[in-house]
Amino acid sequence: MRRTLLATLVLGLLSACSFTVTxxxxxxxxxxxxxNTAGKVVYPKAGLSFERPPVQVQKVLLGGEAELSPFAPVSLDLYVRLEGNFEVAGCTPLGDLYYVCDVGQKDTYLGRIDLMAASSAPFTLGQQGGEALAQGVNNGRFWLGAKVGGVGSVGATLRLRNLKATATAGL
Incomplete structure (x- = not known):
């Protein structure tokens, strides 16, 4: 009885050591x-730069609002990269501001945003790839890319707005 109570108390205290940082x-x-974007990931040349959290984080969920303009019914796969050396990775420049890349070892899949019924939708991703996101948040920089689900391309621009990383820090 005492051991069970002690174990429950210790686990409770350890779980209290975790907290969320946005x-x-x-x-x-x-x-x-x-x-030339069909079946490939499009990354901005300049990654997302932001102020690092005051503590190291272990797991991250990425949330926000996705908007496709003009509207086309598609699903979009989001990927994260921790390095911006696109030339070395065999990516092709798309103008001066973007790169088009085959999915490779440096790309971590975050999940899919479904825009089949509307031009915008809220999303939360990171159940897959949350560790890579955590590393990027701890570094204060990562690259977020998108690929049209399937093999097609669309004549549209994806806007990711109100982005936030909800990070778990602690044990």
């Missing part, structure tokens, strides 16, 4: 309208 992130715009 990190606001800058909005991002990703063009998905170039013909």
């Amino acid at each position: 990190v606001p992130l800058p909005d991002q715009e990703i063009p998905l309208n170039a013909p």
